[in-house]
């Protein structure tokens with residue numbers, strides 16, 4: 359039987375909130391959701407409690423202090439900084455091919471979703487400038503305004519080559535020093551452009567990276583590590599093998615964009631979320647033994663999609679493209695893109711997180727505990743194929 363809030367009353371209230379918040383989203387919207395709908399949106403990112411599950415994936419939308427300020431102001435839960443390319447003490451970068459600048463970014467429709475076409479790769483300014491951004495992120499984090507996490511791409515060897523530890527050592531220590539108080543929270547990026555590189559043509563080579571990279575990084579500083587797993591150009595079974603190989607990380611970001619080898623570009627949209635959700639559904643419900651925390655990414659443009667990732671075990675999500683749409687695509691009429699996107703993801707009366715969780719309750723697929731629905735309970739109701 360639908361609860362009082364899942365019935366007419368809750369829905370009418372949701373319509374009104376959605377309308378009203380088009381002009382201004384309250385910064386502490388998780389408190390509003392808890393008071394009004396008795397829904398606890400608390401979530402988790404790399405072991406840290408966060409007030410709701412929605413963060414920003416690494417990319418061009420987390421390059422500077424101004425963007426972090428806007429995100430903190432909007433009430434975003436976390437932001438992953440643009441990926442920097444590691445270097446050794448002398449400034450040598452084995453992955454230098456990824457540290458290139460490219461300005462052409464095109465937001466376009468793909469199926470019934472969106473994709474940003476972009477050929478550029480990592481951070482293209484100096485490592486020192488990146489460290490300055492990390493210190494700004496640290497200050498936001500310490501002030502409790504926004505969890506801001508750096509992201510790195512380190513040297514990846516061929517099977518018969520050793521890891522270049524000098525790069526792992528210098529970059530990890532420099533980031534840890536910039537961060538200060540341990541542990542450093544860090545994402546290691548295995549990107550779609552890497553998936554399209556000849557380096558990633560051999561399965562044993564990729565599996566070795568995923569197995570060995572966490573210890574290579576942790577050898578140099580106390581790091582809590584998220585590995586952002588790419589969509590390799592192999593089948594779904596190999597995605598699962600990659601997850602198993604990377605289980606020594608503290609968290610896995612699942613999964614970075616697809617690679618179109620004909621056009622030489624990475625892309626998102628519905629094909630990306632279809633693949634990601636299909637692969638995640640094959641993990642054992644309730645968390646396969648030994649699988650670390652999961653953070654979902656890929657074609658998240660509705661609260662309903664957030665709930666789909668959460669039901670397959672993700673305790674947070676990382677949105678990118680939906681934060682970069684043309685302004686007229688958002689329902690809200692005022693506020694930053696981050697605010698407008700959050701407004702829609704949370705309060706849309708049909709497809710928002712609140713609506714999707716109330717629907718699950720009405721269908722008997724999610725129960726209240728202590729009178730509340732809990733976002734983190736979605737994972738324990740994990741999707742079972744068949």
Ligand SMILES: Cc1cc2nc3c(=O)[nH]c(=O)nc-3n(C[C@H](O)[C@H](O)[C@H](O)COP(=O)(O)O)c2cc1C
Nearest residue numbers: 415416417441474476547626655656657677678679
């Ligand atoms: C223009 C652009 C730049 C990106 N840069 C990075 C990056 O530097 N590091 C990274 O880990 N992911 C990067 N991503 C991937 C996003 O963080 C995100 O995981 C991915 O786009 C899927 O989410 P979405 O479908 O919401 O865009 C980038 C994506 C785009 C579109």
